Amino acid sequence: MDFSDPKEGSSKEIDSSEDIFDHDCAFQDHTCSTLVDSSTQTQVDVSEAMTQTEEFEYLFKESYKPIDRDFFDSDEKVRFYSGLPSMDILMTVLDFMSPHIKRRTQTLSLFQEMIIVLMKVRLNIPYQDLAYRFQVSVTTISRIFSSWLPVMDQHLSPLIYWPERHQLWKTMPFCFQQAFGTKVTVVIDCFEIFIDKPTNLLARAQTFSSY
Numbered sequence: 001m002d003f004s005d006p007k008e009g010s011s012k013e014i015d016s017s018e019d020i021f022d023h024d025c026a027f028q029d030h031t032c033s034t035l036v037d038s039s040t041q042t043q044v045d046v047s048e049a050m051t052q053t054e055e056f057e058y059l060f061k062e063s064y065k066p067i068d069r070d071f072f073d074s075d076e077k078v079r080f081y082s083g084l085p086s087m088d089i090l091m092t093v094l095d096f097m098s099p100h101i102k103r104r105t106q107t108l109s110l111f112q113e114m115i116i117v118l119m120k121v122r123l124n125i126p127y128q129d130l131a132y133r134f135q136v137s138v139t140t141i142s143r144i145f146s147s148w149l150p151v152m153d154q155h156l157s158p159l160i161y162w163p164e165r166h167q168l169w170k171t172m173p174f175c176f177q178q179a180f181g182t183k184v185t186v187v188i189d190c191f192e193i194f195i196d197k198p199t200n201l202l203a204r205a206q207t208f209s210s211y
Helices: 006-063 074-084 087-102 110-123 127-134 137-157 167-168 174-183 199-204
Strands: none
Touching: 087 110, 087 137, 110 127, 110 137, 110 167, 127 137, 127 174, 167 174
């Protein structure tokens, strides 16, 4: 016969039920906390992804902005891309050339057209590269260059100043001074530049080397 106190057994069952209840509550709290943390982390990830997307879109749009006058915010840029010493000189040349130029496109400003020509002459940038930079076709770049170059030659050539002999002597390399004395006026260095082949046969023949 079992003479144990029935109340004692009942108390143990109650304690066991309370332990199970506490364990379930703790598990539910942990699960809820995990879900909240996951939800918060997901929101953070989505927010960061949206921010990065906006930044990429901004950079994409900015990288394809055609070069214009605002791009040349320093004389260093003017010298590098055009070969002219300053923005003031660049604008003076533009004002001087403007009356003699026939516009080839309404997409680009007169300033942009002249910059295209100067960049080609200065850096020998390929037509395709210039077309990407200014968001126009290669044909447009070619027509701009072909129309500007003869006009620039006609109106800017008389402005070239040939120094006097004694002025040239001051900048003459020392080895030439020793070898030739004052007989040397100018040193000509011949080199080849790869260009786009003209479709006109006469123009193509004029580009052949003869030395």
